Amino acid sequence: MGERKPITPAAIGLMAAVCLVWAFQQIGLKSTAAYAAPVLQIGLRSGIAALCVLAVIRFQRQKLELFGRTAFCGVLAGLLFAIEFFLVGEALRHTSASHVIVFLYTAPIFAALGLALKLPQERLSPLQWGGILLAAGGIAYAFLMPGSKEGAAAAPDLAGIIRGDGLALLGGAVWGATTVLIRTTRLSVTPAAHTLFYQLATAFVLLTGAALLTGQSHITPAPALLWNLAFQALVVSFVSFLTWFWLLTRYRASQLGVFSFMSPLMGVLLGVLLLDEPLTIRFIIGAGGVLVGIVIVSAAPWLKQLSAARAARGSGLRRPA
Numbered sequence: 001m002g003e004r005k006p007i008t009p010a011a012i013g014l015m016a017a018v019c020l021v022w023a024f025q026q027i028g029l030k031s032t033a034a035y036a037a038p039v040l041q042i043g044l045r046s047g048i049a050a051l052c053v054l055a056v057i058r059f060q061r062q063k064l065e066l067f068g069r070t071a072f073c074g075v076l077a078g079l080l081f082a083i084e085f086f087l088v089g090e091a092l093r094h095t096s097a098s099h100v101i102v103f104l105y106t107a108p109i110f111a112a113l114g115l116a117l118k119l120p121q122e123r124l125s126p127l128q129w130g131g132i133l134l135a136a137g138g139i140a141y142a143f144l145m146p147g148s149k150e151g152a153a154a155a156p157d158l159a160g161i162i163r164g165d166g167l168a169l170l171g172g173a174v175w176g177a178t179t180v181l182i183r184t185t186r187l188s189v190t191p192a193a194h195t196l197f198y199q200l201a202t203a204f205v206l207l208t209g210a211a212l213l214t215g216q217s218h219i220t221p222a223p224a225l226l227w228n229l230a231f232q233a234l235v236v237s238f239v240s241f242l243t244w245f246w247l248l249t250r251y252r253a254s255q256l257g258v259f260s261f262m263s264p265l266m267g268v269l270l271g272v273l274l275l276d277e278p279l280t281i282r283f284i285i286g287a288g289g290v291l292v293g294i295v296i297v298s299a300a301p302w303l304k305q306l307s308a309a310r311a312a313r314g315s316g317l318r319r320p321a
Contacts, residue, residue: 011251014243016262021240022264026097026104027274028228029089035225037216039089043207045229049237057193064194073185074195075246078202080178085203086210087171095164096277099266102287103168105294108260109135110176110296118184124297133297138289139169141282142306182248192245200237237269264291 038043057064065071072140091100109132116124124132143171182188187195211217219225268287271277 008251011247011256014247014259015256017248018240018243019260019262020266021236022263023101023270025232025236026088026092026101026164026267027270028231030097030100030271030275032090032222032225032228033092035220035222037089037211038092039086039207039214039216040211040219041225041229041232042085042089043204043209043211045232045237046200046207047204048229048233049254050197050204052234052238053197053200053242055194057191059065059244060193062191062194064197070186070190070194071198073181073187074190074198075202077178077187077195078199079206080174080181081199082203082206082210083172084178086207087174089207091164091167091171093164094160095168096161096271097275098268098271098277098279099161099165099283100168100171100271102264102290103139104172105167105174105260105264106135106139106169106172106290107175107179108294109297110173111179112176114176114180115183118180125126128297129279131293133293134296136292138286138291138293141286141289153315161243179248182245188249192242192249195245195249200241253272260294 027043032041054064058296065074088100088104091103112124112128182195208217264287268279274278
């Protein structure tokens with residue numbers, strides 16, 4: 001499906017900016033949920049962003065395939081995209097933005113497992129399996145260990161929070177499946193704008209429909225909601241997603257995943273600072289295990305390549321006696 005380049009400093013800078021934007025998206029959705037349900041907001045932002053992406057495609061005079069294998073893969077990616085953000089929207093109704101962003105960003109774990117099954121060159125190393133076990137342990141600790149008095153005081157609806165955390169974790173699994181689909185189908189060589197349009201257009205139809213069917217279509221016009229919708233549509237769904245898919249078609253997914261862990265760290269910090277969300281010791285320990293596991297899984301192939309490159313340089317410097 002095309003060889004990906006090792007990540008560069010410029011790509012790292014782009015990933016940092018994208019991660020900051022993604023950290024803000026859950027904060028914005030949570031803070032304006034009283035004016036419009038998160039699922040409805042995500043559906044509306046997807047529709048606005050889809051029009052912006054379509055304008056870019058038309059401006060560049062590219063031909064967008066509406067039928068055939070590429071379009072089918074694109075709609076399938078859009079279905080996964082819609083499911084992911086439906087789960088995110090529902091999760092935000094039950095748990096904090098900090099929890100959602102940590103469990104959603106387990107996606108690199110699921111992507112690594114999926115790619116290992118589909119692509120021989122993506123086979124997992126013992127170090128990566130160790131990272132997966134560490135992340136799984138962190139998830140189990142955050143979900144299953146009894147809550148402390150601190151947690152009970154800060155979070156009286158413990159069952160609702162566990163449900164929200166579970167939905168966010170499922171969202172991470174679906175995001176990982178989306179990455180696998182893009183990497184292993186015709187979408188791997190499809191222009192990033194086309195892939196994004198398929199996803200946004202499908203998400204608009206499905207998520208706004210879901211909001212209507214579940215009674216979450218009420219909107220209370222407010223400046224905060226309008227500003228957030230503009231941010232979500234233009235910055236999150238248009239600019240940052242387009243940048244992400246562009247990076248995904250040019251650089252190795254495993255290396256990009258190393259830097260995507262910045263988003264949950266930023267998201268937790270922003271949730272505490274901007275939404276005054278509580279942090280329990282149990283969640284901090286569990287989330288720490290998850291994040292370290294993600295970094296191990298994502299960084300292992302990169303570290304192996306760096307080690308091989310250094311060994312090759314070292315052998316090249318040796319002269320025969």
